[in-house]
Each structure stands twice: as structure tokens, then as C-alpha cells.
Amino acid sequence: MQANLLLTVRTALHRYLVHRTQVSQLLIIHSPADLEQVEEQGPPLVSDELGRLLDPSDVLHYQDCHAIVVPLRRRRVALLVERVEDIRMNKETPEEILPLPRLLAATLAHPWYLGVVVRDESPLLVLDMRQIARHLLVMHKKNA
Amino acid sequence: MQPEDQTTTYLLFRLGDEYYALASGMVAEIARWRAPTVVPGAPPAVSGIINQRGVVMPVIQVGLLLGMTVTPPDRATRYIVAHYEDIHLALLVNTVIDLIDLPEDAREPPPATLNAQQARLLQGVLRWQGRPVSLLSLAEMIATVRPNS
Numbered sequence: 683m684q685a686n687l688l689l690t691v692r693t694a695l696h697r698y699l700v701h702r703t704q705v706s707q708l709l710i711i712h713s714p715a716d717l718e719q720v721e722e723q724g725p726p727l728v729s730d731e732l733g734r735l736l737d738p739s740d741v742l743h744y745q746d747c748h749a750i751v752v753p754l755r756r757r758r759v760a761l762l763v764e765r766v767e768d769i770r771m772n773k774e775t776p777e778e779i780l781p782l783p784r785l786l787a788a789t790l791a792h793p794w795y796l797g798v799v800v801r802d803e804s805p806l807l808v809l810d811m812r813q814i815a816r817h818l819l820v821m822h823k824k825n826a
Numbered sequence: 827m828q829p830e831d832q833t834t835t836y837l838l839f840r841l842g843d844e845y846y847a848l849a850s851g852m853v854a855e856i857a858r859w860r861a862p863t864v865v866p867g868a869p870p871a872v873s874g875i876i877n878q879r880g881v882v883m884p885v886i887q888v889g890l891l892l893g894m895t896v897t898p899p900d901r902a903t904r905y906i907v908a909h910y911e912d913i914h915l916a917l918l919v920n921t922v923i924d925l926i927d928l929p930e931d932a933r934e935p936p937p938a939t940l941n942a943q944q945a946r947l948l949q950g951v952l953r954w955q956g957r958p959v960s961l962l963s964l965a966e967m968i969a970t971v972r973p974n975s
Contacts, residue, residue, distance in 0.1 A: 696864060737864070784913065785968060786865060786868060790865070800880070
């Protein structure tokens with residue numbers, strides 16, 4: 683997977699990276715009604731807060747947030763974040779996605795990370811948005 | 827050299843008010859505390875990951891593994907960057923004190939008053955300046971964090 687197309691996304695508490703190839707749309711959401719409009723324009727849409735899915739204490743302030751739309755086979759999943767901060771397209775020196783430390787990878791509750799990118803000496807998690815979107819769909823079906 | 831003269835070099839550090847030591851051969855370096863990157867879904871004893879000289883490693887809250895109340899980091903808080911086989915990890919401790927030589931023949935078993943988890947993490951107890959120093963087992967710490975190992 684090319685690491686030169688990474689979106690930096692900010693939730694209320696954390697910052698993550700998302701691979702652009704796993705995303706079909708980026709939207710600005712002013713109110714829940716905006717999502718309803720998006721739903722009318724394509725395959726069924728399920729939405730939830732990205733931050734809270736990963737960390738229950740990471741609650742979004744639902745005003746002018748961004749939605750990252752992840753396409754699955756029959757549905758789309760919109761994951762809401764406070765902001766998509768930037769899109770890096772550095773073709774000359776792509777950032778390397780390192781695997782998670784083995785000890786950590788073996789203990790995780792969900793396989794939701796593609797790896798880690800070290801940026802300004804700090805590791806940033808690269809999310810596997812497809813895995814997260816699939817999980818959300820399963821949860822949505824269970825609760826339906 | 828007589829067997830009773832054998833000593834091992836340990837890194838001495840403090841967790842709360844208690845003294846602990848780790849065999850120096852497992853210690854790569856000591857690093858100042860900086861906020862780790864939180865990894866949602868990780869076990870409670872793993873407070874996140876840090877990048878130390880290009881190696882991304884988990885941060886283990888040793889105090890939490892030992893059943894202690896974790897205190898907020900301060901100026902003395904350090905990471906002990908350690909390795910066991912091919913696993914690198916950063917151990918979060920309150921203060922690093924010194925490298926010391928301790929006589930192996932004075933090693934005592936962990937006190938019977940410890941609970942099973944605490945006893946499992948300790949290789950024994952030695953004395954330094956009259957104080958008990960608990961010897962931590964890095965292998966057991968890793969096994970505790972990763973229950974399936």
C-alpha cells in the first residue's frame with residue numbers, strides 16, 4: 683500500500699492517519715440533516731463517530747465536523763471526525779507505514795490499525811477504515 | 827572467585843515508595859517521559875506507543891501491572907527502554923536511581939504477602955542500603971501483557 687496518500691484526521695481527543703484509497707468522499711457536515719441528504723444520493727449510508735468507536739471517551743462536538751465516507755460492497759459508512767487536517771501527497775519521499783509493535787498487536791481488542799507512521803518523532807496510528815466500517819455495519823445490523 | 831562473591835548489575839528505580847531493579851543487560855537506555863500516542867483497544871497496562879530512535883515500542887505501566895495506583899508523570903518520570911529477545915518496550919517508572927551491583931547469593935524469594943500476579947512478576951528480593959529491592963522479571967511482564975504468550 684502506498685503511504686504517500688495519507689489524510690490526517692483529528693477527533694476530539696486524538697489524531698490519526700487514514701489512507702486515502704480507503705475513502706470515497708470527504709464531506710463537511712453542519713448538522714445531522716446533511717447526512718440525510720448524502721444518504722439520498724447513493725447506496726445506504728450508516729454513520730457514527732470515529733473517535734467514540736475507538737475510544738468511548740472521545741466524544742465529538744457535533745458542529746461543523748467532517749465525514750469520511752468509506753465504500754463497502756453494498757453500503758457506505760460515514761465516519762465523523764472533528765476535522766480532516768491535511769492530505770499529504772509527497773510522492774518523492776513517501777512516509778513509511780511501520781507495523782505495530784508485535785507485543786501490542788497481539789493484545790488489541792480489534793484489528794483496526796494498518797500500522798504506524800512516525801511524524802515529527804511521534805508515532806501516529808494509521809487506521810484501517812475498511813475494518814472499522816465493517817465493524818460498524820455489523821454493530822448496526824445487530825442493533826437494528 | 828568464590829560463588830558468594832558473584833554480583834549482578836541492576837538498574838535501580840522507584841515505583842511509588844518502593845524500590846525495584848531490572849538486570850542491566852536488558853536495559854538499552856533511559857529516556858525522559860513524553861506523552862505516548864494512545865492506542866485505543868490496547869490493554870490498560872499499555873499506555874500507548876513511543877518512537878525511540880526510530881523504533882516504535884509500547885509503553886508499559888509497570889506500576890499498574892503490580893496493582894499500584896498510577897500517579898501523573900512529573901519531572902522525574904522516566905522510560906526504561908528495555909528489550910527481551912526481539913521485543914522492545916518502554917517501562918514507565920517514577921524515578922531511575924542508579925546502576926548498582928547486588929550479590930546474587932543474598933537473593934530472597936518474593937514475600938508471601940504478595941498476591942499471585944505481583945509474585946509472578948518478581949524474581950526475588952535483594953537488599954540495597956537496608957531497603958528491600960524487588961527484582962522484576964521482564965519475561966513475566968511481557969507474558970502478563972500478552973496473556974496468550
